[in-house]
Amino acid sequence: MKKYITIIVTLAALISCQKEGPAEIQGDNQIVFELGLPATKATAENFEVGDKVSVWAVEYAAEEAPELQVGGNFLNNEMLTYDGSKWAGRTMYWSEKPCDFYAVYPYIQPSSVESYVFEIAADQNSPRTEDTLGGYEASDLLFAKAEKVSRADGKVSLKFRHMMSKCIVNVIKGEKFEGELPEDISVHIYNTVTTADLNLANGSIEKYALGNRNTITMKKVSSDKFEAVVIPQNIERRTPLIEISMGGIAYLMEYSLSFKPGYQHTINLTVNTSPDQEKFEISIDASTGGM
Numbered sequence: 628m629k630k631y632i633t634i635i636v637t638l639a640a641l642i643s644c645q646k647e648g649p650a651e652i653q654g655d656n657q658i659v660f661e662l663g664l665p666a667t668k669a670t671a672e673n674f675e676v677g678d679k680v681s682v683w684a685v686e687y688a689a690e691e692a693p694e695l696q697v698g699g700n701f702l703n704n705e706m707l708t709y710d711g712s713k714w715a716g717r718t719m720y721w722s723e724k725p726c727d728f729y730a731v732y733p734y735i736q737p738s739s740v741e742s743y744v745f746e747i748a749a750d751q752n753s754p755r756t757e758d759t760l761g762g763y764e765a766s767d768l769l770f771a772k773a774e775k776v777s778r779a780d781g782k783v784s785l786k787f788r789h790m791m792s793k794c795i796v797n798v799i800k801g802e803k804f805e806g807e808l809p810e811d812i813s814v815h816i817y818n819t820v821t822t823a824d825l826n827l828a829n830g831s832i833e834k835y836a837l838g839n840r841n842t843i844t845m846k847k848v849s850s851d852k853f854e855a856v857v858i859p860q861n862i863e864r865r866t867p868l869i870e871i872s873m874g875g876i877a878y879l880m881e882y883s884l885s886f887k888p889g890y891q892h893t894i895n896l897t898v899n900t901s902p903d904q905e906k907f908e909i910s911i912d913a914s915t916g917g918m
Contacts, residue, residue, distance in 0.1 A: 656720050656721055656778070657718055657719065657720055657721075658719040658720065658721055658782075658783055659781065659782040659783065660682070660707065660714060660782065660783050660785065661782055661783070661784045661785070662680065662707075662714060662730070662771075662785050662787070663771070663784060663785060663786035663787060664769075664787055665769070665787060665788065665789055674709045674732075675709070675764075676709060676710060676711045677708065677709065678708070678709045678732065678733065679706055679707065679708050679709070679732075679733055679734035680706070680707050680714075680730050680731065680732045680733070680734055681704050681705070681706065681730060681731045681732075681734045681735050682702060682704070682705040682706075682707060682716075682728065682729070682730045682785075683695060683700050683702055683703060683704060683705070683728070683729040683730075683827075684700060684701040684702035684722070684726040684727070684728045684729075685700045685701060685726055685727045685729075686700075686701045686722050686724045686725070686726050687724050687725045687726065687727075687775065688724075692727065692774075693726075693727055694828065695727070695729060695740050695827060695828045696740060697737065697738065697739060697740055701722050701726055702719060702726075702728075704735075704736065704737075705717065705719065706734050721777070721778040722777075724777070725775045725776060725777040726775075726776055726777070727772065727773070727774050727775065727776070728771075728772065728773045728776055728783050728785060729770075729771070729772050729827060730770070730771040730772075730785045730787070731768070731769065731770055731771075731825075731827065732767070732768070732769040732787060733760070733765070733767070733768075737827060740826070740827040740828045741826055741827075741828060742824055742825075742826065743824070743825045743826075743827060744822060744823070744824060744825075744835055745768060745822070745823045745824075745825050746821060746822050746823075747765075747766035747791070747821050747822075747823070747843075747856055747857075747858060748762030748763070748765055748766050748821075748843075749762075749821055749841050749842065749843055749844065750762045750843075750844045751763040751766060751843060751844060751845060751846045751854075751855050751856065752844045752845065752846050752847055761846075762844075762846070763846040763854065763855070763856065766791070766855075766856035767791065767856055768789075768790040768791050768823070768825070768832070768856075769787035769788065769789060769790060770787065770788060770790050770825075770827075770830045770832075771785040771786055771787040771788065772785075772830055773785050773786075788830075788889060789888060789889040790823075790825070790830075790832045790859075790888050790889075791823075791832075791856045791857065791858060791859065791888065792856070792857045792858070792859050792886035792887055792888065792889075792890050792891065792892065793854065793855070793856055793857065793890075793891040793892070794816060794845070794854065794855045794857050794886075794891070794892045794894070795852070795853070795854050795891060795892070795893045795894065796814050796845065796852070796853040796854075796869065796871070796894045796896065797851060797852050797853075797893070797894070797895045797896065798812055798814075798851040798852075798853075798871065798873075798896050798898065799851065799895060799896065799897040799898065800851075800897075800898060801897045801898055801899035801900075802899070803899045803900060804898055804899055804900060805900075808850070808851060808873070808898065809873045809874045810850060811872070811873065811874070811875075812847075812850065812851065812871065812872065812873045813844070813845075813847070813853075813871075813872045813873075814844075814845040814847075814853040814869065814870070814871050814872075815842050815843060815844055815845065815869070815870045815872075816842065816843040816845060816855055816857065816868065816869060816870075817842050817866075817867045817868055817869070817870060817879070818840050818842075818862065818866050818867060818868060819840060819841065819843060819857055819858065819860060819862070819886075820834040820835065820838040820839065820840055820841070820858055820860055821838065821839075821841045821843065821858060822834070822835035822837075822838030822839070822858070823835055823838075823858045823859075824836065832858075832859060832888055833859060833860075834858050834859065834860040843855050843857070857886045858886070859886050859887055859888045860885075860886050861884075861885045861886075862882065862883055862884040862885070862886070863883060864883040865881050865883070866881060866882070866883065867879050867880070867881055868880060868881060868882045868884065869882070869894065871896065873898075
C-alpha cells in the first residue's frame with residue numbers, strides 16, 4: 628500500500644573549507660602535489676586507504692590558455708593512490724613552461740574530455756569490500772583545477788569541489804508514537820537519472836541526455852538516517868520522489884526539486900503514529916547543513 632505525502636525541502640551550500648593533503652612527490656625538479664579536500668567528501672569525512680585520483684597537466688605554449696586533450700598533454704591521467712597518510716604515484720617532473728593541472732576523484736579513464744559518462748550506483752546501500760567501493764562511496768565525484776602553475780610556485784595545490792548533490796533523510800519518532808520505530812525502515816529515491824555527463828575541460832556536469840530514470844536505494848547510515856548521492860537535475864512538479872517503507876507499508880511522497888552541484892538536501896520526517904494504525908500521522912520539516 629502506498630500513501631502520498633507532500634514534502635518541503637531546503638538547499639544548503641556545501642561547506643567549502645579545505646584540508647590540505649600531504650605532498651608525496653619530493654625533489655628539486657620533482658612535482659609536489661597538495662590535494663585540498665572539501666570539509667568532507669559526500670560520502671566520508673576524509674579520503675580512505677586505496678582511494679585513487681586522476682591527474683592531468685597541460686603546458687602553456689604562449690599566453691593563451693592550453694586546451695585539455697584525452698592524450699598528448701604534459702601529464703596524461705596520472706594515478707595517485709592514498710595509503711592512509713600520503714598520496715603515492717610515479718615520479719613526475721616540472722615542465723619548463725607553466726601548466727594547468729586537472730584532477731578528478733575517483734580515478735577515471737575517459738575517452739573524451741568534453742563528455743565523460745559517469746554512472747552512480749542505483750543500490751547505494753551495497754557495502755564496501757576489500758577490493759571494491761560500496762555503492763554510496765563509488766557514486767561520489769570531485770573535481771579540481773589549478774591554473775598556470777610553474778616550478779617557481781613550489782607545488783601544485785589542487786582544491787577539490789563537489790560535482791554531485793546529496794540527499795539526507797532522517798526518520799524521527801514523534802511524541803505520540805507508541806513503542807520503537809521498526810527496524811526494517813528503508814528509503815528509496817524515485818525518478819532520477821543515474822547517469823551524469825562530465826566535461827573535464829571546464830569542470831561542468833549535468834544529467835546525461837540519454838540516461839534513464841532509475842530508483843536509488845539510499846545508504847542506511849543508522850537505523851533512522853539515510854543518505855544518497857544524486858546527479859544534479861530538476862525533478863518536475865508532482866513527481867513521486869521519496870519512498871519510505873516501514874512495518875510492511877510503503878509511503879510515497881511527491882515533490883518538485885532541483886538537485887544542484889555542491890548542495891545537499893535534508894528531509895526530516897517525524898512519525899507520530901504507528902504505520903499499522905488506521906490513521907497514520909507524519910510531520911515534515913527541512914533543515915540545512917553542509918557536507
